Amino acid sequence: MLDDSPITTLSKVIQWLDDIFDQVDECQVIAFDHRDVAGMNRELGFDNADKLMAVSSEIIRQELACHWDVDFKRLPSGQAFAVIKGCPSKFTERVSDVMQRLKAPLEYHTTGFGATTRAIAEYPSDGDNAQLLVLKLEEKIKEYKRRSATFETASLATAPSFVTRQRLQKAIELQEFEVYFQAIHGVSENRVIALEALARWNHPEHGVLSPLYFIERLTRFELIYDFGNQIFEKAIKQLAAWRRNGARPDLSMSINVSVLQLRNPAFFRFIKSRIEHYEVPPECVQIEVTEENVQCDISTRQLRSITDFGIKLAIDDFGTGVSNFRRIVDIQVDSVKIDKSFLKDIKNPRSKDIFTPLVSLCKAMSPRTVVEGVETEEQRAFVESVGANAIQGFFYSRPAPAAEITIDTLK
Structure with missing residues (x-):
């Protein structure tokens, strides 16, 4: 089922995460983000860009769900968050597989826009509450984008x-x-x-x-x-x-x-x-x-x-x-x-x-x-x-x- 109803605010994501943290001892949290949301809106139009972000979010959810029980939310900005309870084996490798899947042109549109950045954090080692963990994830995504930037930012x-x-x-x-x-x-x-x-x-x-x-x-x-x-x-x-x-x-x-x-x-x-x-x-x-x-x-x-x-x-x-x-x-x-x-x-x-x-x-x-x-x-x-x-x-x-x-x- 396509995720056509994104959660509305980051504060609700934080509340959602805190509710999960109250029920588990440890879990992995992944944040996915699109590299060029402004470019997508400009070239595809707002409606089509949102549909494309929904498709990529659904791909992420489906790919992760092949291996684990996943709780998943996305924001209108294109950010998406996935929670995998526990610390499963081969976790990083599986996430890398998802990123490879998203590098191919998406079925909805062939422009090559896709979710191309991601960050992973562990609860509670990277933060014992949702707000700290989300801040950690945002820092990692910014660093990921900074390191991967080439001619587009230079x-x-x-x-x-x-x-x-x-x-x-x-x-x-x-x-x-x-x-x-x-x-x-x-x-x-x-x-x-x-x-x-x-x-x-x-x-x-x-x-x-x-x-x-x-x-x-x-x-x-x-x-x-x-x-x-x-x-x-x-x-x-x-x-x-x-x-x-x-x-x-x-x-x-x-x-x-x-x-x-x-x-x-x-x-x-x-x-x-x-x-x-x-x-x-x-x-x-x-x-x-x-x-x-x-x-x-x-x-x-x-x-x-x-x-x-x-x-x-x-x-x-x-x-x-x-x-x-x-x-x-x-x-x-x-x-x-x-x-x-x-x-x-x-x-x-x-x-x-x-x-x-x-x-x-x-x-x-x-x-x-x-x-x-x-x-x-x-x-x-x-x-x-x-x-x-x-x-x-x-x-x-x-x-x-x-x-x-x-x-x-x-x-």
Whole structure:
């Protein structure tokens, strides 16, 4: 049953919580909040925004109710509170699963608006009354938003034209998005074995802009499919040109693909047609899907249609999501790319103790393990010592346009 009657005030939430606390010795309280309520009201209208918040609240309630007995309330502002009595096992992991569910476009609307922040507090350890606990939750949500803020609270705040759908649509039409390439260096081969295609926006007024300025908004405005296809074709066309000019026959191109592209039934037909048009062997093309997106509702059949054609599949940003290893085993993975965050504190012995078995796990899942973010000689030597197959990072090369990459480095 959809929660169409939100509780009216925060004071009533506090009273509701206090009533629960009188009946239990301990419980977990979760607060969920929408990242951009003002944007939802502006783009969808107040009525539609409220309906969307009701849908996301119902998703939260249903997802949590699959595992526990849940008491649930929401406010008109979009905030929602859930109470789970006791301290159940795997609690944090289950909440993370809910957040992953909400990152996908909601059924009611495909703008990508959703409840994207959450905070957890325990009664009575985090507060022995509802008012203290709610204050604690609000502090955590503010900190969560502050840490996760990127361009929306920084550079884009001074460049509002960047965030409009019309401007991004124009950028696609005018081919303003370009492809930069970063080398992936084979350890045993001691040479470049692949290149990753990375999108940049060549803005006529603001210069070359990184994906932080546009990927999230392209997704929100439902432009990511046209954008992604354009980047894919440019990358394949460039690989074909390098092959004609003497690049090694087995040089491969790795291209990031969004979950929305993979869900589109026309996507496979598109990439197959481009690969055949430019006469590039399918085995020289690799699509990268983040670990997080592998857990989404992309069917194994969709992925197998791609890999059966000969295209390789890589799991990107491995180690940052909640892995379903059965899911990864069910699909044919050719590369696993370990997220660069694991190398930041490599001088810490504990970090090394974690990194080494992580590489072993990746090697068991796929023929190639790529470590991203290698910037120093110390990091390079360590990565090689633990048996990774390939290295990507500033130590070997920075992303660069095709004109700056010499054919000799690709032979």
